[in-house]
Amino acid sequence: MAAVTKAPRGTLDKLPSIAYKYRAVENIALEIANLSGYREIRTPVFEHTELFRRSVGDTTDIVQKEMYTFDDKKGRSLTLKPEGTAPVARAVIENGLLNEALPLKLCYITNCYRYEAPQSGRYREFSQFGAEVYGANTPLCDAELIALAFTLIERLQIPQSCYKIEVNSIGCPECRKIYQDALKKYYEQFKEELCHDCHTRLTNNPMRLLDCKVPTCAKFKNDAPLILEYNCDDCSDFFATFKMALETLNVPYHVNPKIVRGLDYYCNTVFEFVCENGLVFGGGGRYNGLMKELGGADTPASGFALGIERIVSVIEGYATSSDVQSTQNVPEMYIAGIGEQSAMLALKLSHELREEYGIQCLCDIVGRSVKAQMRFADKTGAKFSIVIGDDEIANNVATLKNMENKETLEVTLNASEISKNI
Numbered sequence: 001m002a003a004v005t006k007a008p009r010g011t012l013d014k015l016p017s018i019a020y021k022y023r024a025v026e027n028i029a030l031e032i033a034n035l036s037g038y039r040e041i042r043t044p045v046f047e048h049t050e051l052f053r054r055s056v057g058d059t060t061d062i063v064q065k066e067m068y069t070f071d072d073k074k075g076r077s078l079t080l081k082p083e084g085t086a087p088v089a090r091a092v093i094e095n096g097l098l099n100e101a102l103p104l105k106l107c108y109i110t111n112c113y114r115y116e117a118p119q120s121g122r123y124r125e126f127s128q129f130g131a132e133v134y135g136a137n138t139p140l141c142d143a144e145l146i147a148l149a150f151t152l153i154e155r156l157q158i159p160q161s162c163y164k165i166e167v168n169s170i171g172c173p174e175c176r177k178i179y180q181d182a183l184k185k186y187y188e189q190f191k192e193e194l195c196h197d198c199h200t201r202l203t204n205n206p207m208r209l210l211d212c213k214v215p216t217c218a219k220f221k222n223d224a225p226l227i228l229e230y231n232c233d234d235c236s237d238f239f240a241t242f243k244m245a246l247e248t249l250n251v252p253y254h255v256n257p258k259i260v261r262g263l264d265y266y267c268n269t270v271f272e273f274v275c276e277n278g279l280v281f282g283g284g285g286r287y288n289g290l291m292k293e294l295g296g297a298d299t300p301a302s303g304f305a306l307g308i309e310r311i312v313s314v315i316e317g318y319a320t321s322s323d324v325q326s327t328q329n330v331p332e333m334y335i336a337g338i339g340e341q342s343a344m345l346a347l348k349l350s351h352e353l354r355e356e357y358g359i360q361c362l363c364d365i366v367g368r369s370v371k372a373q374m375r376f377a378d379k380t381g382a383k384f385s386i387v388i389g390d391d392e393i394a395n396n397v398a399t400l401k402n403m404e405n406k407e408t409l410e411v412t413l414n415a416s417e418i419s420k421n422i
């Protein structure tokens with residue numbers, strides 16, 4: 001029976017006591033993105049596996065170890081999306097969105113799936129808020145993207161002291177090639193000590209060596225050559241202007257020349273949002289080569305994604321005064337009824353208060369005693385209550401009670417009068 005009553009490992013039920021915080025973060029994120037001209041896009045939960053092989057990269061941990069891949073009944077290999085960028089890029093190409101006015105700005109909130117070892121902040125099903133820009137190859141575009149994420153973090157009242165925005169430039173394909181050769185040379189000295197995967201990385205994709213989490217390999221990262229030192233003049237200029245734009249926008253940042261990101265499609269700008277406890281709650285960068293790689297027009301692109309579970313956990317841990325904490329759904333009103341006729345009137349008034357006045361109102365739908373109804377009203381946190389019995393019906397008047405300060409007021413028993421007094 002355990003399989004029936006226990007959620008699969010690495011998944012998280014967002015119960016009502018926390019789900020409202022997710023909804024609040026998502027609403028604020030979409031609202032802020034909209035101000036900068038981003039329009040929402042929704043893509044399927046699963047895609048052809050090949051899409052992620054080609055975009056995220058065959059040699060990444062995501063593709064090699066973490067994808068939920070299955071064959072459908074016709075033998076097509078499909079994969080639950082491990083991230084949001086590749087599906088959006090695919091949808092942009094397939095639907096000709098690059099023919100619209102550029103830059104094209106799209107945003108999304110989506111579930112993602114990665115078969116990772118579950119631990120604090122790491123799930124097998126998680127959600128991302130992402131933003132992508134197509135058709136702008138400028139440092140200003142990258143800075144504007146980071147500013148969007150920063151604005152969201154500020155709106156959520158996450159204190160600046162508890163996280164860092166780390167930025168780096170991994171250069172263009174030309175300067176990266178020279179860097180990769182240097183990296184390969186460096187790691188070759190320790191070949192004997194590297195894990196099995198790193199042996200493959202050494203030949204196939206040396207940048208991924210910096211991503212290895214096996215402790216015996218990770219220690220070599222400390223003295224590895226730094227990519228910033230290999231950026232060509234154009235890439236260095238791009239990075240310098242990018243930093244200047246961040247300063248212009250008052251976005252605090254730290255250069256971390258060791259960020260390489262866990263996905264292959266990046267070039268030039270890369271960045272991560274890192275909490276003081278080490279949790280990376282967002283990341284992104286420029287990916288100019290991806291659209292062409294996927295068969296679309298050669299179009300520069302850039303974007304980021306924030307993990308919503310991680311954002312909520314940062315809010316829980318650090319942002320005690322965030323608006324998100326106080327948006328819990330509490331009913332405005334509870335109307336109790338004693339007896340059949342009163343229950344029917346309570347049902348009718350509740351319906352009218354909701355429909356005509358937008359007031360969140362509850363009444364008894366399980367046939368409880370008035371005492372049990374009031375106990376329930378208390379538990380829901382309803383701010384006002386009314387009890388209707390035979391006398392109230394006869395006089396068409398009832399007592400409206402403020403459940404917090406216990407003040408009472410006589411009101412006529414119709415929705416309009418009740419709505420005016422709460």
Ligand code: HAM
Binds near residue numbers: 085121123302
């Ligand atoms: P990513 O760094 O792989 O980038 O993921 C972005 C964010 O998703 C992470 O910073 C983290 O907050 C969250 N995340 C990733 N894996 C997990 C997990 N197992 N459990 C919980 N949260 C997780 C991307 O996905 C890129 N598509 C970002 C991007 C958009 N780059 C350009 N555009």
